[in-house]
Amino acid sequence: MVSIGLSASAIARIRFAVSPLWETIASLRVLRDPGGHAVHLPWVRRVRGLGVPLLVAPAPGYIPDFLTPTPPGPFPDLDDELAVLAATPPEVVAAQTGAGDPPDPAALAKELRSYFDAALAPDWPRIRALLEAEVYARARTLAADGVGGLLNDLHANVSFAGGTLSVLQRWCTAADVPDGGDLVLIPSVFVWPSVLTVFGAQAQLAYPPRGIGALWESPPDAGADALGALVGRARARLLTELAVPSSTSELAGRIGITPGGVSQHLAVLRAAGLVRTHRDGRSVLNVRTAAAEVLLEANGRPAP
Structure with a gap:
């Protein structure tokens, strides 16, 4: 369990983002462990055999934070997100991957672009449509039930009370952040069935949207x-x-x-x-x- 404190001003700035880079990175987790993401098996069967970028991670289930920079807007372009990734300082890559010879972030960005084009681009219109529908639906929840109603309805592992957002994650070892910054909510089909977080100046919470069960029908x-x-x-x-x-x-x-x-x-x-x-x-x-x-x-x- 990790918790982040949200001030009144931070709550007022909560926003959503539909991130193609988040989907790209999360889809690689699905390919590595298809059995843990059974709803996506129709997609896995279609893309199995594609070259998968080698992402060095020190522990199973862990995603280095530099691979998922904060989306700059509600519907960012993949190339804009990859440009931020490519500019990651080498020392940050080394620290987060635990590798003595860390991968070149610029080369990795190019590899991820090629992977997206082959594995996700054909399905991106339907994926994006589902994610956009989720954002519109959650906006209605926020208007009707407030921030508490929104955050407490995102996922069984997410709760909000007393100005604190708590997230139960198997692989998360981050320390609690009593006075956190802004929060970006990122619906992601390939995150299912869990949630993923990045806690920093702008915390990110990626969660599965509703309607995933019919995505590949x-x-x-x-x-x-x-x-x-x-x-x-x-x-x-x-x-x-x-x-x-x-x-x-x-x-x-x-x-x-x-x-x-x-x-x-x-x-x-x-x-x-x-x-x-x-x-x-x-x-x-x-x-x-x-x-x-x-x-x-x-x-x-x-x-x-």
Whole structure:
């Protein structure tokens, strides 16, 4: 068990980040011990045989902190994260890996980029969609139940009381931090079923999002069910994909229809009261309505 104290100002600055580098590093743990991550076995079977970067670690289950620098924003680019990793001072790498001849962080960053492209890039759109859905859902929890409700619902090994966040981890040997800094919450599919932490000036807590059990399932055939018969195959698929708010171009890439075609289908769904749009910064996102959720549940499709 390790604990970190969160001041009122630190609590006010709690943020989420979807980190491709965290997923890259956590996925390597899955490949090293597939039996401990059974939900990911369909993915393991697909990528087994790929060259895996050699990450030197002094103990099983341990991840050197320099491999997971604090994400600079809510949705960082992998190359930006790898640039931070590549700039790690050699003495830090040596101290954290316990290696007399530590790996070159710049060479390791290039190796991780190649690994991501081969092992994770094909599935990244569905992984990111799940992680984004998690962030939106947790934001609603924060608004409804406050920080305590948010943190105490993240994972069975995580608890928050009296301004202290406590995390039960098998491999963590870090000392308690009575007066911690900021906290970044990082949903990560490959962290499942445990949680991982980095405690420092900006503490990071990586935890598994909800919905992982269906991550590697093949998408349902919308034309074979009642919903597809009711609204059409393409529109049924769009409603299914809108488990997370998405732009028109994102939807087009995921279901293989032109952006113009997606726009036409979305216009019909909006007119029927099944989809609405809202602006998120520079993006215009499409969102399912409550009526759409009723249709999906009645058709046997789980709502998020």
